[in-house]
Amino acid sequence: MSLVSFTLKRSKRHWAIVVALMLICCLVMPQWASAHAYIVKASPAENELLVTAPELLSLEFNESLQTAFFDIKITAPDGTRADDGNVRIDAKRPHIMETGLQSGLANDTYAVNWKAVSADGHPIQGAYVFHIGEPSGAPAGLADLTSGAGEGNGPIKWILSLTDWIQYLGLSVILGTLAFLLFRIMPTSMATEPLDVPGSHKLLWISYGAASLAAMLSLPLSTLYESGVSLSELSWALIGSALKLTSFGLIWIVQMLIIMLLAVTILSGYDRDRSMRTRIWSSYGSLLLVLGWLFTHAMTGHPAAAEQRALAITMDYVHLIGAAFWIGALTAMAICLPPLTDQLPRKLRGDIYWTAIRRFTAWGVGAVALLVATGIYSSLMILPAPILTSLFTTGYGLVLIAKVVLLIVMLAFAWRHARLARSGSGDRLAGSLKAELAAGAIVLAMAAVLTHLSPGQPAPVGPFNEVQTTDDGTTISLQVSPNVTGENVFEVGVKRADGSIVNDLEQVTLSLTHLDMDMGIYEITIPKNDTGVYKAEDYISMPGRWNIKVHLLTRSLDALDAEFEIDTASP
Structure with missing residues (x-):
C-alpha cells in the first residue's frame, strides 16, 4: 500500500470522527449560559420606591462570585455613604453579595454602585438608584458611576489578551515542534535521531522563553484587571489577594510549577550526554507539561462559568490542543525543513517536503475534526440566545465570525497543500504554507481576545433610532444617543398618519426593563x-438588551404606546 493511499484512508477515518463528534455535540447540548455574571435579582430593585428604609441591600447573580475585589457603595444625594461598609459574599451562597444600610436613612433617592469578579475571572460592575419615600432625582455624579458599568479596566484587558496570545503562540510552537519530532512527521531519512534536527532546539527555547515571560506578567496584569485599580495603586498586598482569593491565582501558581519543570525536561531532551532513550522520554515529558499548561488556560476562560463546567472545560481544552498542534506543526515544518534540505538534489528535496506534508495531513485532519466539533459546541454554549442575533450584534460574535472566516482560509490552504503533496510537484514548501501559518497566528490572537470579551455584551453600534407605526397610522420614533451605559439623550417624536407633528401630548413616559x-x-x-x-x-x-416602552397621553386622553428593544454597550 502506498503512503498516499494509506494517508487518505486514515483521513477518511478522521473525518468519520468529525461527524461522530458533531453528533455527540448535538446530543449532549449544554444549557444556555451567559459567560459573565449578571444580576438576576436586586433588593431593593432599580428605581424601586420604598415606604421605609431597608436594613439590607442584596444582589443575586446568575453564578458564583469570587471572594476578592468586590464592593457595594450606597450614596445619598449629598455624597455621603448610606451603607454600613460591611460588604460580604456568603461562603454558602457565593452568588449573593450584600451589605447593610445605616439606620435612620431619610426619605430620598440613593445610588448603588457595585463591582465584583465573576467565576470566569472577569470584573463586572454597575449602578442604579432606589427611592425611600418621594423620589428626589438622581444623586449627583450618578452618570459618572454608570459610565463604566459592565466591565472595567479596558486597556488592561487588551494587554492581557496580548499576553494570552503570546502564550498560545509559544505553547503551539513547542507542542507542534515536539509532535513534528516525536510523531515522525519529519521524514526519518533526514536525521539519525528525531532530536538531532537542526534549529529545533533554538525554536523550542525561544517559544518557551516568550510563553514563560507572558505567563509571569499575567499575574500583575490580572490583578489590575480584576481589582480595577490603576497601575500606581498596584501593590504586593493586592497581588497577594489575587493569589489567595481568585481562581486565577491558584492556576498561576500551577503555571509557574509547569514552567520550571518544562525547563528541566527540555534541557534533558537535548542533553547529548544522556542516552537517546532518556532524551526521548524527557521530550515526551515536555509534551505532557505543555498539554498541562494548555489545560490551565481552559480553566480560566468562559467555560469556567458554564453550568456544565467539566464538559465545557474539556471541550475548550480539546479545542486548544487541536489549534496548537495544527499551527505549531506548521511552524516546525516551515522552520526546520528548509535548512535540512537546501543541500540536497532538487528531486529528493521535493520528495522530503511532500512526504512531511502527507504525514502532517494524516494528523492534521484529526486536529481539524477536534477544532470544528468543539468550536461548534463552545459557540452554542457561550453565545446567548438567539444565536444568530448574538453573532451579529455582540463584539464576541463579530470576532468569532472573523475567526471562522480565517479558519476557512486555513482549510483552503491546507486542501491545496494536500493536493500538491499527492501530486508531489515542486521542490519547496509552497509560499501559501507561510500564509496558512500567518492566518493561524491571527486565529490564535482572536482566541486570546475572545477569552476577555463578554459574549452578552453588545458591540458598539452607535445611537439607536427606530420608528414604529400604530394601527391608526401614527408613527412613534425613539432615538437614544450615544446608546452606551451612563448619560444618554432620549428623544421621542410623534407624527399623525398625514405626516403632521403631534405637539399636544400631556404625558411622555419611558419604562426601561433589562431583558437579561x-x-x-x-x-x-x-x-x-x-x-x-x-x-x-x-x-x-x-449594558445589554433593554426593552423601552413608550407611553404617550394626549390632551384628549388618548393613549399611544410602542415598545422598542435596544442593545446598549459599554462606552
Whole structure:
C-alpha cells in the first residue's frame, strides 16, 4: 500500500470522527449560559420606591462570585455613604453579595454602585438608584458611576489578551515542534535521531522563553484587571489577594510549577550526554507539561462559568490542543525543513517536503475534526440566545465570525497543500504554507481576545433610532444617543398618519426593563412642550438588551404606546 493511499484512508477515518463528534455535540447540548455574571435579582430593585428604609441591600447573580475585589457603595444625594461598609459574599451562597444600610436613612433617592469578579475571572460592575419615600432625582455624579458599568479596566484587558496570545503562540510552537519530532512527521531519512534536527532546539527555547515571560506578567496584569485599580495603586498586598482569593491565582501558581519543570525536561531532551532513550522520554515529558499548561488556560476562560463546567472545560481544552498542534506543526515544518534540505538534489528535496506534508495531513485532519466539533459546541454554549442575533450584534460574535472566516482560509490552504503533496510537484514548501501559518497566528490572537470579551455584551453600534407605526397610522420614533451605559439623550417624536407633528401630548413616559437581569422597571418622564420634540437626558445603568416602552397621553386622553428593544454597550 502506498503512503498516499494509506494517508487518505486514515483521513477518511478522521473525518468519520468529525461527524461522530458533531453528533455527540448535538446530543449532549449544554444549557444556555451567559459567560459573565449578571444580576438576576436586586433588593431593593432599580428605581424601586420604598415606604421605609431597608436594613439590607442584596444582589443575586446568575453564578458564583469570587471572594476578592468586590464592593457595594450606597450614596445619598449629598455624597455621603448610606451603607454600613460591611460588604460580604456568603461562603454558602457565593452568588449573593450584600451589605447593610445605616439606620435612620431619610426619605430620598440613593445610588448603588457595585463591582465584583465573576467565576470566569472577569470584573463586572454597575449602578442604579432606589427611592425611600418621594423620589428626589438622581444623586449627583450618578452618570459618572454608570459610565463604566459592565466591565472595567479596558486597556488592561487588551494587554492581557496580548499576553494570552503570546502564550498560545509559544505553547503551539513547542507542542507542534515536539509532535513534528516525536510523531515522525519529519521524514526519518533526514536525521539519525528525531532530536538531532537542526534549529529545533533554538525554536523550542525561544517559544518557551516568550510563553514563560507572558505567563509571569499575567499575574500583575490580572490583578489590575480584576481589582480595577490603576497601575500606581498596584501593590504586593493586592497581588497577594489575587493569589489567595481568585481562581486565577491558584492556576498561576500551577503555571509557574509547569514552567520550571518544562525547563528541566527540555534541557534533558537535548542533553547529548544522556542516552537517546532518556532524551526521548524527557521530550515526551515536555509534551505532557505543555498539554498541562494548555489545560490551565481552559480553566480560566468562559467555560469556567458554564453550568456544565467539566464538559465545557474539556471541550475548550480539546479545542486548544487541536489549534496548537495544527499551527505549531506548521511552524516546525516551515522552520526546520528548509535548512535540512537546501543541500540536497532538487528531486529528493521535493520528495522530503511532500512526504512531511502527507504525514502532517494524516494528523492534521484529526486536529481539524477536534477544532470544528468543539468550536461548534463552545459557540452554542457561550453565545446567548438567539444565536444568530448574538453573532451579529455582540463584539464576541463579530470576532468569532472573523475567526471562522480565517479558519476557512486555513482549510483552503491546507486542501491545496494536500493536493500538491499527492501530486508531489515542486521542490519547496509552497509560499501559501507561510500564509496558512500567518492566518493561524491571527486565529490564535482572536482566541486570546475572545477569552476577555463578554459574549452578552453588545458591540458598539452607535445611537439607536427606530420608528414604529400604530394601527391608526401614527408613527412613534425613539432615538437614544450615544446608546452606551451612563448619560444618554432620549428623544421621542410623534407624527399623525398625514405626516403632521403631534405637539399636544400631556404625558411622555419611558419604562426601561433589562431583558437579561432582574433590575426592576426604570421610568423616565419627559417634560411636555409645544414643539413636538420630546427630549430628556437620563442614564442607562447596565449594558445589554433593554426593552423601552413608550407611553404617550394626549390632551384628549388618548393613549399611544410602542415598545422598542435596544442593545446598549459599554462606552
